Each structure stands twice: as C-alpha cells, then as structure tokens.
Amino acid sequence: MRIPVPLNALRAFEAAARHLSIKGAAVELAVTPSAVSHQLRALEDLLGVELLRRVGTRLELTEAGRRLAPDLEAGFGRIAEAVAALRDARLAGPLRLNMLPTFATNWLSPRLSRYPFDRQGFSLEISTTQDGADLLAGAADAGIWFGHGDWPGLLSERLFEATIDLYAQPGFAAGARKARLATVRRANLFVSCHCLTWRRWLDSVPGGPLDPALVTHVDSSGLTLQAAADGAGVAIAVCELADHAVRQGRLASVFAHPIDAGAGFYLVYPEALCEDRRLGNLRRWLHEQLRGATAA
Incomplete structure (x- = not known):
C-alpha cells in the first residue's frame, strides 16, 4: 500500500507526539529541531x-x-520489532561467506579440518560464485575476493598478495630448460x-618469451589447474591456490618462476559488520x- 505522505514526516510527528517535545524528537531521530519542525x-x-500546538511552554496534541x-x-513499533527480529536472527546465525570456487576448493577446503565449527560464534555458511555476491544488498555477510581491495561501499583487508607461475602434470615438461621451453611452446x-x-x-x-601453440581461456582458475593436472596442457595459475595440488604430487611448477x-x-565486508564477533573470529583464524603457511 502506498503511503500518501512522506514517511519521514510521519516519523517526525510520531516521535514529537510521544515526547511532546521537538527537541526530544530531534535527539531520537538524530536530526536538528528545525528539521523536525x-x-x-x-x-x-x-x-x-x-x-501539534504550542500552549505556553508546552507542546500539546490537537x-x-x-x-x-x-x-x-x-505501526512504527511493529516495524522496529520486525527489523530487530531480523537483525537478531542474522547475528545469531552463521556468518555467510562468499568466495571464488577455486579459492574454496584449493585454499580453504584443505584447511577446513582445522576450523572450529563447533565453537560458539564460528559457524559458517559458505557460498561460491565467479562474481562476488552483493554484500550491500545482503546476499552474503562477507567475502574473500581476488582483486585490488577497491570494492565501492565495502571495507577490505588484504590477506595475501598473489603470485602466478606455470604448472603442469609432473613429468609433462621434463628435461633441460631448453627441452621444457620447447614442450610448452607446443602445449x-x-x-x-x-x-x-x-x-x-x-x-x-x-x-622466453613463450608463445604456446594454443591458448584456451576459461572462466575458472580451478579448471586451469584441473586441466593441467589431467595432462591436457599447462596452466598459468595463482601459486597460493596451486600449492595444495603441488604438495599432493598432482601438479609441478615447470620453471619455478x-x-x-x-x-x-x-x-x-560492509562497514556495519566491523564489530561483528563472527567476522572477528574468522579474521583471526584466517591470519x-x-x-x-609462512612458517611452513
């Protein structure tokens, strides 16, 4: 239903009528008394x-x-109760965390056995998307994203700078450097x-420079790693995401470069989550x- 008058005006009147004071309404609404008037x-x-009518020094309702x-x-009381209930439900629920599928599979998943899911304030709800979820619209609470830290309207804290290298199935490109260069050029x-x-x-x-015979572009760095591990070719990938597969012997750096x-x-995350306990718990665990990893 469309309200035929401005909601802010109704809110100003409701506060002034309850306080019977312009100043009291202004303090509650965090505006100036002249704005309320x-x-x-x-x-x-x-x-x-x-x-409202002023009688002497008093404010009275007509x-x-x-x-x-x-x-x-x-009406405003019911609105406040509904908002508080939604807020409390979110604060009591899991932290909804969004990230790239490749980060989830290759960096987070190998460490999840060390995450204290059973502790109060550590529960997570993890979603993966190629493009970041709309945190400002509430699609998720926070994200672990790849970029330069400049997402409008959001705060960002750098976890680590990424490096890239060339990877292949172990033994795919063997021999001396010259032979490996020739293999990569044909790959x-x-x-x-x-x-x-x-x-x-x-x-x-x-x-180099190197000019491979074929270049295949994909929308997921996870697919580049899997293709290289399966022997379909070579892949330029983020070292920190390839590290788990390297440790397992499924991938190897071709030139260690x-x-x-x-x-x-x-x-x-949005600024509103700055003091969120769940976010603080996740932040400490990530660091x-x-x-x-640095010590290793």
Missing part, C-alpha cells in the same frame, strides 16, 4: 489539519493529532579470465592459517 509543518500542510498518534506509534595453455597478468609471465620467463600477480585476496 519542518517535517511537522509539511505533514500538517499535506493533511490540511493542525496536529484532536487530530490524538487520533493519528496511537496508530503511528503502533595448450589454459588461462583464467580472472588472471590479467598471464602474458607478463610468458614474456618474463628466462629463455613465480611473479607478482598484480592482485591479492581480501576479506571484504593463523596464513602465519602457518
């Missing part, structure tokens, strides 16, 4: 009735004001559309894992 005059002009005030108070190179510095890697490799990826992974 302006809203009241605008409401009275739109309704064509007087709602007959019309006494009829309108109780319903407005009840199919898999590259994620999220990796914008892959040509810089090809140009910088000692003995990591370079700066020009971007990093960030913990991203514990990163310190462990």
Whole structure:
C-alpha cells in the first residue's frame, strides 16, 4: 500500500507526539529541531489539519493529532520489532561467506579440518560464485575476493598478495630448460579470465618469451589447474591456490618462476559488520592459517 505522505514526516510527528517535545524528537531521530519542525509543518500542510500546538511552554496534541498518534506509534513499533527480529536472527546465525570456487576448493577446503565449527560464534555458511555476491544488498555477510581491495561501499583487508607461475602434470615438461621451453611452446595453455597478468609471465620467463601453440581461456582458475593436472596442457595459475595440488604430487611448477600477480585476496565486508564477533573470529583464524603457511 502506498503511503500518501512522506514517511519521514510521519516519523517526525510520531516521535514529537510521544515526547511532546521537538527537541526530544530531534535527539531520537538524530536530526536538528528545525528539521523536525519542518517535517511537522509539511505533514500538517499535506493533511490540511493542525496536529501539534504550542500552549505556553508546552507542546500539546490537537484532536487530530490524538487520533493519528496511537496508530503511528503502533505501526512504527511493529516495524522496529520486525527489523530487530531480523537483525537478531542474522547475528545469531552463521556468518555467510562468499568466495571464488577455486579459492574454496584449493585454499580453504584443505584447511577446513582445522576450523572450529563447533565453537560458539564460528559457524559458517559458505557460498561460491565467479562474481562476488552483493554484500550491500545482503546476499552474503562477507567475502574473500581476488582483486585490488577497491570494492565501492565495502571495507577490505588484504590477506595475501598473489603470485602466478606455470604448472603442469609432473613429468609433462621434463628435461633441460631448453627441452621444457620447447614442450610448452607446443602445449595448450589454459588461462583464467580472472588472471590479467598471464602474458607478463610468458614474456618474463628466462629463455622466453613463450608463445604456446594454443591458448584456451576459461572462466575458472580451478579448471586451469584441473586441466593441467589431467595432462591436457599447462596452466598459468595463482601459486597460493596451486600449492595444495603441488604438495599432493598432482601438479609441478615447470620453471619455478613465480611473479607478482598484480592482485591479492581480501576479506571484504560492509562497514556495519566491523564489530561483528563472527567476522572477528574468522579474521583471526584466517591470519593463523596464513602465519602457518609462512612458517611452513
């Protein structure tokens, strides 16, 4: 149902009627007394009735004001209760965390056995998307995203800067450097559309620049890693995401030539979550894992 008068004007009147004070309403609404007075005059002009009247030093409701005030108070009260219930349910529920599928599979998943899911304030609800969820619209609470830390309207904390290197199935490109260069030149190179510095890697490799026979672009860096591990070719990928497969013996760096990826992974969230206990718990755990990786 469309309300035929401005909601702010109704809110100003409801607060002023409850306090019987312009100043009290202004303090509650965090505006100036003149702003409250302006809203009241605008409401009275739109309704064509007087709602509040000053008698001496006191503010009194008119007959019309006494009829309108109780319903407005009840209505705004129900709105406040509904918002509080939704907020409390969110704060008591799991932290909804969004990230790239490749990050979830190759960085987070190998560490999840160390995450204290059973502890109070540590529950998670994890979603994966190629493009970040709309945190400002409430699609998720926070994200771990790849980029430069400049997402409008959101706060971001760098977790780590990324590096990239060339990977293949162990033994795919063997022998001396010259032989490996020749193998890579004949290979199919898999590259994620999220990796914008892959040509810089090809140009910088000692003995290069390299110009592979085929370049296949995909929308997921996870697919580049899997294709290389399956022997379909070679892949330029983020070293920190390839590390688990390297440790398992499914991938190997062809030239051990990591370079700066020009971007990093960030913990991203709206300012309203700055003091959220669940976010703080996750942040501390992430940094514990990163310190462990550095020590390793």
